[in-house]
Amino acid sequence: MAVNEREVRRIAELARLGIEDARVPMLVDELNRILEHMDVLSKVDTGRLAPVEGMGAGAMPLRHDAGPPIPLARTREEFAPELRDGFFTVPRLATHGDPDGGMESGA
Amino acid sequence: MSDDLLSMTAHALGAAVAAGRVRAVDAVDKSLARARELDGGDAPLNCFLTLADPAAHDEAIRMDGGHVDADAPRPLAGVPVAIKDNIATHTLPTSCGSRILHGYVSPYEATAVRLLRAAGAIVMGKANMDEFAMGSSTENSAYGPTRNPIDPSRVPGGSSGGSAAAVAAGITSIALGSETGGSVRQPAAFCGVVGVKPTYGRVSRYGLVAFASSLDQVGVFGRTVDDAALAFQVIAAHDPRDATSATAPVDDYRVGDGDLTGLVVGKPAEYFPESLDPAVRDRSERALDALRSRGATIRDVSMPHTELAIPVYYIVAPAEASSNLARFDGVRYGLRVPQPQLRDMYEATRSQGFGPEVTRRILLGTYVLSAGYYDAYYRQAQRVRSLIAADFANVFSSGVDVLFTPTTPTPAFPFGAKSDPYEMYLSDIFTVTANLAGVPAMSLPIGRVDGLPVGGQILAPHFGEAAMFRVAYALESVLGAEAHR
């Protein structure tokens, strides 16, 4: 399988990576030269094999529903790019209709 | 006296400081001075992104003054350590070699660092690395490459190149690195030091900035096998803050009387291909002879899926990375490139914050997870990964105790030698398998080629670090000075 310019642009959008137009053809070329080495995997018969899901020896460890929270050695003011009244802030989003807005808010 | 401090083993220095025979501040000052000297000048090694100067000095003075609680054993009392810059420290920046975390100081400390400090070690700096541990040469650091102390025209390997170089250059006796596909063992081999990748889950990942979560492990460097074992002993522990941390008991790793009688060492054919650099093959055979001389049996084995490891790795690792690096969005910490629209802010921040290799891998990882490609790439790669793990399980259940291989196909290469990404990826060809299978592995010096170090790799079954170190102790003692010739 190989990618084309349209796909590279689509992936870059998904990954929120701003890519200059001039760089797109180079990236197509680089990614395809990597991907051609991956084709060998499609020839491996893995019919009955389960994919690896979760490394390590055990099953999920569970913690008790109690504190204390992990403390922060520095305040949010010290690491946040922009903080107002304790809120992190970003460029304003419309509740509805904005390309990034609304629909994915909440769960 | 003071020059001796730099050449002392961590074990000897820790014992001397604990006994009051040596002052911690002398050890730390000597280490800081050597770091300043080697990282300065016309051809700086560029091992460190941040030096704890004077914080490490001050901490050592507090230790010497007895102003530190010292109830627990402190085997690393006053021992300066270098910490790879992707391991969170709450007094020094943690930039991961990236512009996107320039100047970021973590509000919490990684478990491995906490354990080292509890054992008396003093963090004297944050070591350079390939950005977000993506690379095999440290050329991908946003803050300039690290030079190989053995030959400054060559790379130290990567991604933990700064840590390996700091140990090789005598700045510290031990250092922390991290492994995802060989990022400790490969630079250890290139710089002529010992590098250990633990069993997946043996060392906590809490505070290790994630690259590929199912492959990442914190690892250690030492100038000697014993120093590496000592540092590893300190950080090997169950951690309730890491759900993938193992609860298996921690063995005593610092045992090895040099006798390997009855031990079966597997020699996998796939790690000795015809194309292998003849000198690397020669040094590897010499190491196998050394193991035979201590009573080990060498058995030819086959691990037929080895050739699939690089393709699997370069699907799984970028896929996980594309998700792990989504948090670098300029909202809560790190670089923000302000823009009037949120989406533009995301894109500007991430494109200016990430370097070319990180960008490439995020794109690759996003692609293999995206709709329509997941099954063909990611899911298939995870299936093939189980075949690679089965290769190890099969060989270890057939009576083989450990495996021995060269760590890398070639010694350290010159800067700029591998401009093609995939060619660079192939330098991990003998190391990625251990990460994919989750087994422990280490590299130790087994000789030199044209003055450049060659590393030998020992691989063991899950939680088989004790056997791995036992072989390493024996090999180190037989090779003696030959290991560095």
Add this chain to the structure above:
Amino acid sequence: MNPSPDTHESATDYEMVVGLEVHVQLKTSTKAFCNCSTDFGAPPNTNTCPVCLALPGALPVLNLHAVELAVRTASALRCTVHETSIFARKNYFYPDLPKGYQISQFDRPLATDGALVIGETEKHTPITVGITRVHMEEDAGKSIHDRYPDATAIDLNRAGVPLIEIVSEPDMRSSAEAGSFLRVLKQLLEYAQVSDVSMEEGSLRVDANVSARRRGETRLGTKTEVKNMNSFSGVERALEAEFARHCGMLDRGEAIVQQTMLWDGAKGEVRPARSKEDSHDYRYFPEPDLPPLVLTKDWIDEQSALLPELPAAKRERFASRYGLNAYDIDVLVADRELANYFEAVVVAHADPKTACNWVMGEVRGALNANNLDVAAFPIRPPDLARLLDMVQDGVVSRSAAKRVFAVMLATGGKPEAVARDEGLLQVSDDGQLDGWIDAAIAAHPDEWTRFRGGEKKLQGVLVGAVMKQSGGRADPRKVNQLLAERAKE
């Protein structure tokens, strides 16, 4: 076939098909993957730590109690709880999603194949709605768009609060059935004590998948997803609006586009959420920071056994044990607290019918009139039970008891003390009763004469008159007896 231009008319030709996705916040003290508090109302971003701020290097560790509550809910919904389930990352960028992915479950959820019976009332035939799956996930933070003119404010206190998502089969055929499903589900979750289940406070959130098809058609039409409803009635209205839109389009021969619609409750209309083409490429993959969740069958059974009695079982028991009628059962079971109150009265008083009448009448009336929760109701069940005992034992009359009840409600007094202090204790003393009877006869001489003459039906009038004279204190049984004796004199 000519499409009818009259949407309203044609709506009867179509059938609505609805499936619901319900997110429920689980009632834990700490978040799903870190020790931070789940309390509401803390200053912004103060209930956060390295894990829920997604600081580099931080790792999630799952909350046992969240698993317990999720498993209990799944059991209550008659799901198969799987011994192995897998967490997955749902990847998308949004400023209140700190990691850039939500930890959720995807192709191996916690539980599948359940059912919820709705419409179990005296009026309706029950309908079984299939539950496709119940899975665990974490909540996002809050984006506040109206606080600053130039910026959206992000509060991550809610980020990482444990949720379950309950997905139904498209088994509902009207907005009323969807509303009924939600009310029954809410009641079940309240009974199971797994959530605060308040749609207004956001601890229960509903998205609806709706499609329309010609009646008789068995294939499903193209569905749209409707979001942004903040009440059950809002869900019903949104479904009606979206269904009408579908019907209109189908009538005009237009194709329904699969998309997300947002409900505007103020305007009473739905409109498309403008979506990017990438918005649904979530790139799910197994969460490598969390091993598979492995539960034993015994543990799952233990959790299931810890569930309190659920509405269906309670309904059945109230009918068989107490012989209550369907209407009373519906009213009582609808409010778990009220049902418990009723049973507490029965435990102390033993006559379920009387207890039911009082709870259905006086207690509910007082709750409604004073806008009280059962928990805050000043008359506790043992006190009400004693009041009923007093009626049964003839210590107070029925009518006096209602006055005692009113005083107890106002003052919090005990029934015995209130009856005594208010002078409402029943009088059985012949001398006092004779006085009241004399006065009653004097006031009703005509009735008295006819009563003596054999018109027995007039006894009620005379007893009533005596009761009136006594201010409700006369023992009616005794009054009847005395009247009968006097008539023979």
